[in-house]
Amino acid sequence: MRHSYHPFGEHAILVELTGEQNLSSVIRRYCALLEQQAPSWFLECVPAYATIAVFYQPFAFAEQEHSPYKAIKAELEALFSRIDSALEAPPRTIEIPVCYGGSFGPDLAFVARHNRLTEKQVIAYHTKALYTVAMIGFSPGFPFLEGMAGEIAAPRRTTPRLTIPERSVGIAGGQTGVYPIATPGGWQLIGRTPKRLFMPHEEEPILLRAGDRIRFTEVSLEAYKELEVRHADHS
């Protein structure tokens, strides 16, 4: 595997990985290693599909022979050589109940038509797969999921909606995801989950993290309403 380093402002460096089948696992191990070692200069890291942004405190390298950027690059290269010894925490599997179609999933019919399937078949494909959270971004707690069946892929809406209700489940191209908060967006909406993904007042404000496995399960409207009340009580 090859890795390259790119400056990213004064306080961060971007590590890009190429040529590996299981990039996301390497990226997670790299982040885990950084967080475990927690060097004095380390602030945080942001894993993505093929990159890790490592945020650091340049003052930790002030008045040294090399520039902070050069110093940090050397530190990260050294760390990278130990990546094979790093252990990835065993993935958690999290179930996300979804009430498909109806007013929660106004685009379910479009996704079905687009793929010459019935709505039931779309739901079957969506609930059958085991997804992996590749990264969190876009909005607080928004998971980018890998593993959706190509059979239910659908293009984004030509005109994005000005507001998408929180906890909507959508499809965009070959990706699926859940909107944790109400935002504008162009994804095709197929359902909604009663489960909260963003709980700003809890100790752990974000439900999902990179590396988690996700399974969607279908619930009835009645079950949805019951679960929604229960989850609201907890936050």
Place this chain on the structure above:
Amino acid sequence: MLIIRKAGLFTTIQDLGRPGLRRFGISSGGAMDTSAFRIANLLVGNPENSAAIEVTMNGPEILFAQSAEIALCGADLSPAINGTDAPMWRPVQIEAGDVLSFGMPKSGCRTYLAIAGGIQVPSVMNSASTLTRAGIGGFCGRALRKGDQLSIGESRSTKTTKAVNWYVSPCFRTDSPEDPIIRLLKGRHHALFGAGSHERLTTEPFVVTNEADRMGYRLDGPPLTLEKPQELLSEAVIPGTIQVPASGNPIVLMADCQTTGGYPKIGQIAAVDLPVAAQLRPGQQVRFELISTEQAQEEWFVQERLLRHLKAGILTKRRNA
């Protein structure tokens, strides 16, 4: 207690943000012009990260139901106390019943009102900063409205009761009446842009459009285009990142920006100039100049050391007052 009598255009409570949560998709947020924000807090003897009020262009009208020591730093939005011009960049004593208002925005876009003791709001994810997009932080997760009442914390520092005859050197001002030059580091995808775009980026002016808020600014100017169109994988973005969608008009990301993005990044505003960017107004022109990462880090050290000196100076002045 402060009573908001007029809300102003977009008045929010901010501190220095919520760092460390980017991997959860939570932007760092916080004051747009961190330099003016920190100085305002230092002037009233607060820790630098105390919650203060960010005023945008058209300021609010605030009734002080108690006496307080305040400082105003940042854009010159014609502040006045009981209708008389209020000094900026120094501690000012306010009496119970006084009204702070703002008039013509003279230069810059955002000003900070720090109050000794800080504004008391519940901390959400370790910060008082308002993130309106997620409806969290600050006062009820939103911009201030008419009728809102804000509590002031207990000040730990001794009050400077007399009017002071000193103020912060103008070298710390970040608002520029003229069109500023903002220094950039090359963005990660800079090399993917054509030679013409490289030249246009640093030789031609760009205008801040009306689509400009705490998340970012759309700029208008000569088009910037990739040598060959290509799709990129989403990756981390931060305040100051300049990304270019297919339209060719760059977007400057600011404090409340999302944490990841998929557009090519042509540049990254130097951290020392981010406060200058925070003071740009819609319609204002800006020019860019490239500097190296090493230069940018050196400049940042210089600025941080200057701020430390300023802090020590303010402490001495306050002690002798």
